[in-house]
Amino acid sequence: MTNETTPRPVPRLVHSSLDLIGKTPMLELSRFDTGPCRLFAKLESQNPGGSIKDRVALSMIAAAERDGRLKPGGTIVEATAGNTGLGLAQVGLPKGYRLILVVPDKMSREKVQHLRAIGAEVRTTRSDVGKGHPEYYQDMAERIAAETGGFYVNQFGNPANPEAHETTTAPEIYEQLEGKVDAIVVGVGSGGTLSGIGRYFKRVSPTTEMVLADPKGSILAPLIQTGETIEPGSWAVEGIGEDFVPPNADLSLVSRAFTITDAQSITAARELLAREGILAGSSSGTLLAAALRYCREQTVPKNVVTLVCDSGNKYLSKVFDDVWVAEQGLTDRVRHGNLRDLVA
Ligand code: PMP
Numbered sequence: 001m002t003n004e005t006t007p008r009p010v011p012r013l014v015h016s017s018l019d020l021i022g023k024t025p026m027l028e029l030s031r032f033d034t035g036p037c038r039l040f041a042k043l044e045s046q047n048p049g050g051s052i053k054d055r056v057a058l059s060m061i062a063a064a065e066r067d068g069r070l071k072p073g074g075t076i077v078e079a080t081a082g083n084t085g086l087g088l089a090q091v092g093l094p095k096g097y098r099l100i101l102v103v104p105d106k107m108s109r110e111k112v113q114h115l116r117a118i119g120a121e122v123r124t125t126r127s128d129v130g131k132g133h134p135e136y137y138q139d140m141a142e143r144i145a146a147e148t149g150g151f152y153v154n155q156f157g158n159p160a161n162p163e164a165h166e167t168t169t170a171p172e173i174y175e176q177l178e179g180k181v182d183a184i185v186v187g188v189g190s191g192g193t194l195s196g197i198g199r200y201f202k203r204v205s206p207t208t209e210m211v212l213a214d215p216k217g218s219i220l221a222p223l224i225q226t227g228e229t230i231e232p233g234s235w236a237v238e239g240i241g242e243d244f245v246p247p248n249a250d251l252s253l254v255s256r257a258f259t260i261t262d263a264q265s266i267t268a269a270r271e272l273l274a275r276e277g278i279l280a281g282s283s284s285g286t287l288l289a290a291a292l293r294y295c296r297e298q299t300v301p302k303n304v305v306t307l308v309c310d311s312g313n314k315y316l317s318k319v320f321d322d323v324w325v326a327e328q329g330l331t332d333r334v335r336h337g338n339l340r341d342l343v344a
Helices: 053-066 083-095 109-118 137-148 160-176 192-204 220-226 262-276 282-297 322-327
Strands: 026-028 038-043 075-079 098-104 121-125 183-186 209-215 254-260 303-308
Touching (some): 038 282, 053 160, 075 137, 183 282, 192 209, 282 303
Parallel strands (some): 183 303
16 A cells, blocks of 8 residues: 555665665655746755754764864764754764764754753753854854864864765755756755855756845845845744854855745744645745745746755744744744745
8 A cells, every 4th residue: 555646766774874864855845836936845854863964964074084083982062053963963973972062042942852862962052142252152162172172063164064965965956856956945054055055056057046045133145135244133943044154155156045034934834744744844944935935936937946954843842832933922923824924
């Protein structure tokens, strides 16, 4: 018995969860109004650590092992919204490394619980301070790495981060769409996804547009749109949006940028679950909202790809919880079945 409409091969037996990283499925989102376009979502939530970050954890640890920054029994230290930490735990802990993660306190409880369950040491710090403040998560991670003699991964500047996307995520997208990719909608946390995918497509398919989906309050979309650096605000979406331009984020690759509110991101994530049966996290909601806007603006048919960066099971107490949405003052703007806000 099968409910499948499209036959597909049964995945092969593997002998390590590392072999399950990447080669994620691509799903056409056929239950949304996408104007003249076809919209596809690459399900990075299906990586074993539950997010797109497994790929970069694998490549950043491998690079550090190769060049001797990471030795057997060594300590890995990182500043992370959670998913990079989960990826590092997924890859690093079975190899016997110690893992210390500095996580801003706005991140969901489920992520921190998952990190502790897998065996990482989690230090939470303030979300409301910026770069240069001693309690800023990146400054804290760098300090802990110096104190412990650990390897500071620094996903924001580590070249093995975009490389993972250039050598795996991007060629997979190209192959899954048989090279017919007109636009790719991404978010920027570290910038690894943008720069890696962007570099690959610039080389093999230079007409493919890179489109940025950015939470309202982040400095990135306004910087691309106006060249001005705004005073950063705050936003509830996790993993994307920045108060600085990470060295790994090559914004020159972006041809369009959309600013998406928390209400739009949450509505889109809820709609993705209701319509397509895909439980995705808040940043995927941001990407989907921007992708829908981009699709509906087009006058000719295009193939548009976006990413489900992580699973929504980490956000059941937030994005998918009406009480939390009410606490954010967003109840009026997050309505099941109401997509008007997405195209406003
Ligand atoms: N979505 C989620 C849920 C993330 O955790 C991250 C990484 N922080 C991103 C998107 C952005 O990816 P990148 O770091 O490659 O810009």
